[in-house]
Amino acid sequence: xxxxxxxxxxxxxTASALALSVLGGWPEAAMAGYNPPKRPGxxxxxxxxxxxxxxxxxxxxxxxxxxxxxxxxxQDYPTFMWYIEDTKPVEFTLVEPGIPQPIYxxxxxxxxxxxxxxxxxxxSAIKLxxxxxxxWSVAIICNPLRRSEDAGYxxxxxxxxxxxxxxxxxxxxxxxxxERATLYAESGMWYDSLAAYYRAKDQDNTAKTNLxxxxxxxxxxxxxxxxxx
Numbered sequence: 001x002x003x004x005x006x007x008x009x010x011x012x013x014t015a016s017a018l019a020l021s022v023l024g025g026w027p028e029a030a031m032a033g034y035n036p037p038k039r040p041g042x043x044x045x046x047x048x049x050x051x052x053x054x055x056x057x058x059x060x061x062x063x064x065x066x067x068x069x070x071x072x073x074x075q076d077y078p079t080f081m082w083y084i085e086d087t088k089p090v091e092f093t094l095v096e097p098g099i100p101q102p103i104y105x106x107x108x109x110x111x112x113x114x115x116x117x118x119x120x121x122x123x124s125a126i127k128l129x130x131x132x133x134x135x136w137s138v139a140i141i142c143n144p145l146r147r148s149e150d151a152g153y154x155x156x157x158x159x160x161x162x163x164x165x166x167x168x169x170x171x172x173x174x175x176x177x178x179e180r181a182t183l184y185a186e187s188g189m190w191y192d193s194l195a196a197y198y199r200a201k202d203q204d205n206t207a208k209t210n211l212x213x214x215x216x217x218x219x220x221x222x223x224x225x226x227x228x229x
Contacts, residue, residue, distance in 0.1 A: 033210065034185040034193065034217055037159075041070030041133075044156040053088055053142030053151050061085075061140060061152035064115070064194060066218035071156070071190035074163040076127045077120040079195040082138050082154070085113050089141045091150070092118050094126070096134055103134075107141070117195070128160035158191060176200065178207045185214065 044065050064081040065071045084090060087110050094104040104126045110116045120126050128134065137155035141147070163171070167187050174180045181196030194214060200207035 033182055034190070034214055035188045036066065036069050036190070036217075037072060037188045039069060039159075041068070041157055041159075044154070053086070053140060053149070061090075061138060061154050063136070063138065063154055063156040064215070064218070065156035065158070066190055068219070070133060070159045071218075072159050072161045072188055073128065073191040074161060074167070074184070074187070074189050075192055076160075077122050078128065078158065078160075078191050079117050079119040080136055080158070080191070081115055081117040081194060081198065083115055084110055084138075084140070084152075086110070086140060087112060089144075090116065090138050091141055092136065092138050094120070094134055094136045096132065108138075115198070117198070119195075128158075130160050130162040133157055133159045161189070163187070163189075176204075178204050178210075181207065181210065185210070190214075190218065 044063055044067060062083050064083065080092065082090075090108045090110065092104075092106045092108050093102045095102050104120060104124070106118055108116060108118050120128075135155055135157055137153060139150040139153040142149040142151050164187070167183060170183050171180055174183060177196045177200035181193045181200065184193035184196060194211070197207050197211035197214060201211050202208075
């Protein structure tokens with residue numbers, strides 16, 4: 001596997017002023033459109049403590065991944081999203097269990113506090129393999145010269161699943177991000193649904209509503225509430 005630790009592109013994250021906390025379990029009024037996989041998974045890890053580099057954080061650095069199971073993707077190059085209450089650079093790391101070195105590392109510079117995202121570059125040697133699970137993490141870089149001072153380390157998991165022929169057919173027929181997001185949600189593809197709803201939320205109120213419901217079902221109740229403001 002190619003070691004890309006030395007490659008750290010600066011990626012400008014998109015953001016919106018959202019608050020986020022992690023709640024375990026699933027809300028009773030779950031979104032009907034999202035069908036989570038039955039396969040259980042490890043609980044995500046949120047930022048240690050409640051401090052950033054030089055100030056207290058009311059909300060820890062937190063990945064937008066579901067609790068209770070491993071979020072799935074049908075993409076070779078999926079989009080990862082998290083919440084950060086800071087504008088300092090963040091190191092994103094993707095690890096394949098059993099491989100000593102990270103398979104992808106990127107430094108992400110948020111434009112402002114809120115939701116930040118990074119998508120694996122299609123031109124890189126990284127391509128998620130169907131049937132495999134990967135661990136991803138983010139940490140605030142407080143001092144580039146003293147990485148031991150990184151704050152808010154947090155991690156989550158992602159599983160690559162092959163899209164069924166029916167899903168591929170329906171995706172090919174879809175005309176909007178909203179339609180694609182709904183199809184992904186129905187097929188249990190958390191990461192793909194989240195990314196598509198987020199892209200469409202500013203142009204489509206239905207997409208915004210569904211994004212809120214998806215976040216609530218994944219245990220991201222506070223960020224869902226902020227999204228309604």
